Amino acid sequence: MDVITGLSQGFAVALQPVNLLSCFIGVFIGTLVGVLPGIGPTSALALLLPVTLSSTPEAGIIMMAGIYYGSMYGGSTTSILVNIPGEAASVVTCLDGHQMARQGRAGPALGMSALASFAAGTFAVVALMLVAPALARVAVVFGPAEYFSLMVLGLTLLTFLSQGSMAKALLMAAFGVVLGLIGADQITAQPRLTFDRLELLDGIGLIPVVMGLFGVAEILSNLEQDLKREVMMARIGGLWPTLADWKLAKWPILRGTVLGFFLGILPGGGAVIAAFASYALERKLSSTPERFGKGAIEGVAGPEAGNNAAAGGAFIPLLTLGIPPNVVMALLLGAFVMHGLQPGPLLMMQRPDLFWGIVASMYIGNVMLLVLNMPLIGMWVQVLKLPYRVMFPLILMFCLVGVFASGSVVFDVFVMVVFGVLGYLMRKFGYEPAPLVLAFVLGPMLENNLRKSLMLSQGDFTFFVEKPISAVCLGLAVAVLAAPLLPALARRRARLATNQS
Amino acid sequence: MIRNSELWGGLFWLAIGVFVTWAGRDTGLGRLSEPGPGFALFWIGILMCALSLGVIGQAIVSGGATLASLWAGTRWRKVLVVVGLLLVYGAGFQALGFIPCTLALLLALMWFVDPVDGRLATTVAVIATFGVWFALTKWLKIQLPAGILSGILG
Numbered sequence: 001m002d003v004i005t006g007l008s009q010g011f012a013v014a015l016q017p018v019n020l021l022s023c024f025i026g027v028f029i030g031t032l033v034g035v036l037p038g039i040g041p042t043s044a045l046a047l048l049l050p051v052t053l054s055s056t057p058e059a060g061i062i063m064m065a066g067i068y069y070g071s072m073y074g075g076s077t078t079s080i081l082v083n084i085p086g087e088a089a090s091v092v093t094c095l096d097g098h099q100m101a102r103q104g105r106a107g108p109a110l111g112m113s114a115l116a117s118f119a120a121g122t123f124a125v126v127a128l129m130l131v132a133p134a135l136a137r138v139a140v141v142f143g144p145a146e147y148f149s150l151m152v153l154g155l156t157l158l159t160f161l162s163q164g165s166m167a168k169a170l171l172m173a174a175f176g177v178v179l180g181l182i183g184a185d186q187i188t189a190q191p192r193l194t195f196d197r198l199e200l201l202d203g204i205g206l207i208p209v210v211m212g213l214f215g216v217a218e219i220l221s222n223l224e225q226d227l228k229r230e231v232m233m234a235r236i237g238g239l240w241p242t243l244a245d246w247k248l249a250k251w252p253i254l255r256g257t258v259l260g261f262f263l264g265i266l267p268g269g270g271a272v273i274a275a276f277a278s279y280a281l282e283r284k285l286s287s288t289p290e291r292f293g294k295g296a297i298e299g300v301a302g303p304e305a306g307n308n309a310a311a312g313g314a315f316i317p318l319l320t321l322g323i324p325p326n327v328v329m330a331l332l333l334g335a336f337v338m339h340g341l342q343p344g345p346l347l348m349m350q351r352p353d354l355f356w357g358i359v360a361s362m363y364i365g366n367v368m369l370l371v372l373n374m375p376l377i378g379m380w381v382q383v384l385k386l387p388y389r390v391m392f393p394l395i396l397m398f399c400l401v402g403v404f405a406s407g408s409v410v411f412d413v414f415v416m417v418v419f420g421v422l423g424y425l426m427r428k429f430g431y432e433p434a435p436l437v438l439a440f441v442l443g444p445m446l447e448n449n450l451r452k453s454l455m456l457s458q459g460d461f462t463f464f465v466e467k468p469i470s471a472v473c474l475g476l477a478v479a480v481l482a483a484p485l486l487p488a489l490a491r492r493r494a495r496l497a498t499n500q501s
Numbered sequence: 502m503i504r505n506s507e508l509w510g511g512l513f514w515l516a517i518g519v520f521v522t523w524a525g526r527d528t529g530l531g532r533l534s535e536p537g538p539g540f541a542l543f544w545i546g547i548l549m550c551a552l553s554l555g556v557i558g559q560a561i562v563s564g565g566a567t568l569a570s571l572w573a574g575t576r577w578r579k580v581l582v583v584v585g586l587l588l589v590y591g592a593g594f595q596a597l598g599f600i601p602c603t604l605a606l607l608l609a610l611m612w613f614v615d616p617v618d619g620r621l622a623t624t625v626a627v628i629a630t631f632g633v634w635f636a637l638t639k640w641l642k643i644q645l646p647a648g649i650l651s652g653i654l655g
Contacts, residue, residue, distance in 0.1 A: 168510075171556065185538035216587070393626075394607075413587075429571075
């Protein structure tokens with residue numbers, strides 16, 4: 001199936017009223033989630049995962065995808081107007097966006113942010129459309145050794161790119177794999193780490209783990225600090241950037257888009273890293289770097305393009321290889337599985353309507369976001385005026401209800417609370433939850449492919465290096481692990497971690 | 502040294518690593534050509550032990566924040582209360598039902614944990630509880646336990 005035929009089939013799916021409505025609900029909730037600090041796209045997706053089960057797979061997945069890329073748009077609004085990033089990828093937009101607002105240029109900052117997001121989001125969808133089918137054709141020949149090595153590389157990269165100690169991040173990834181292996185063994189059906197609890201025979205649910213580590217833990221961390229959020233709404237004025245703004249921003253948008261897209265594809269990369277990398281790149285390339293942090297429009301345009309392109313790029317490994325490159329995509333993988341679908345190279349052949357429907361919905365969603373964000377900025381800021389002491393009990397209630405609704409088991413509520421406390425303590429002690437969750441999702445696949453490879457090779461480990469793709473992935477993983485030992489790279493990584501924190 | 506939070510963090514993960522290694526061995530390692538169900542657990546446990554020893558070593562060499570300093574100046578009691586309330590919520594959820602438990606939880610959070618105006622708290626709690634119950638049970642057809650209100654809610 002060529003791209004044009006596929007896309008026309010995709011639009012036929014995406015333009016069905018129910019899918020159109022799902023797309024709208026997704027981008028609307030995504031924007032809201034992006035605006036509200038204390039709840040990110042990860043928690044929102046986990047919360048809404050059970051809800052999507054009552055819809056068709058197309059509608060459910062279109063909605064969940066919309067939440068993800070919608071949150072990238074929403075986060076910038078509050079970053080610019082009130083200096084509060086709604087989600088992590090918009091932290092860097094605070095630096096220059098809010099400064100622009102303080103100088104009475106909130107309108108152009110918001111306009112540039114929305115337009116850069118739109119341009120990057122659209123580019124990412126076009127690139128996804130062109131790259132994914134080609135990659136899927138290559139991925140069909142992947143065997144267990146290639147999948148195992150690719151997952152090892154993904155987890156290694158994620159730990160390398162995470163904040164703080166790499167040993168701690170690797171520990172979290174290892175613990176995540178252990179959690180993923182809880183339950184009956186896939187081959188022998190022998191129970192593992194179930195402590196004679198029937199509820200654990202099927203393993204721990206993804207939703208309670210994610211809601212605990214991201215939703216409850218975030219609330220507990222916020223609660224122990226006396227958050228005094230001042231919502232000082234800057235004057236917005238005209239949203240359209242001036243010609244001079246466009247001249248300054250056009251290259252940062254282009255560079256941010258390309259950089260963000262590739263960082264999004266990379267296992268372990270993602271929107272946060274893309275935004276920071278784009279900001280660092282623009283500051284480095286600028287002939288007037290001293291303007292950065294004082295209201296430079298390039299500091300808004302580049303990172304916003306970067307995080308939106310990364311959100312689009314992240315769909316490629318999931319849809320073509322079935323491997324989620326980040327936590328949000330891991331949840332989307334959960335949504336596919338709950339609907340009885342397995343994303344990967346065969347998805348495009350077996351369910352082209354679904355694949356192209358998702359792609360087409362992303363075009364439509366990007367247009368919706370542009371229309372939604374420009375006139376509704378005032379409304380989003382009003383949402384922020386809701387005090388956190390009213391908001392957090394409601395978020396907690398949604399977490400509890402979402403977790404119970406996902407499996408109708410009270411045990412999951414306790415699992416969520418345990419992971420909430422664990423997540424809170426992990427933040428305190430400097431351990432990151434993202435490698436844990438990604439490894440938790442990849443754990444069973446990782447083990448399965450390792451065991452299959454060893455069985456196929458009669459226990460010969462050279463099997464992994466005899467296959468070129470596998471050898472390259474493992475080689476890269478070793479290089480990434482060894483990188484902190486080189487002083488120059490260690491310094492670069494420390495700088496990246498400092499920037500992120 | 503004994504108050505070093507990094508050290509305690511490392512020791513905690515070392516204990517988990519040792520347990521996972523033991524559990525993997527106990528479950529069955531199998532042969533290299535036919536790995537058993539405990540094979541991956543065993544080796545990941547070993548990896549966890551090695552990494553946590555690295556964290557402990559780093560804590561001994563470079564030091565770290567004290568345990569007390571992590572909670573200094575924070576409202577940690579509120580965290581404990583919220584965790585307690587969530588556990589009570591889970592314990593009573595099936596028997597008492599969604600509506601009484603959720604209403605009580607929201608009111609407790611907004612009246613006592615981080616207080617807001619009483620009328621606002623009550624209004625938000627009532628609307629949120631009944632709104633969510635209605636949306637889930639009537640629109641999305643998701644079953645929520647009726648508990649003590651089963652006679653009224655059916």
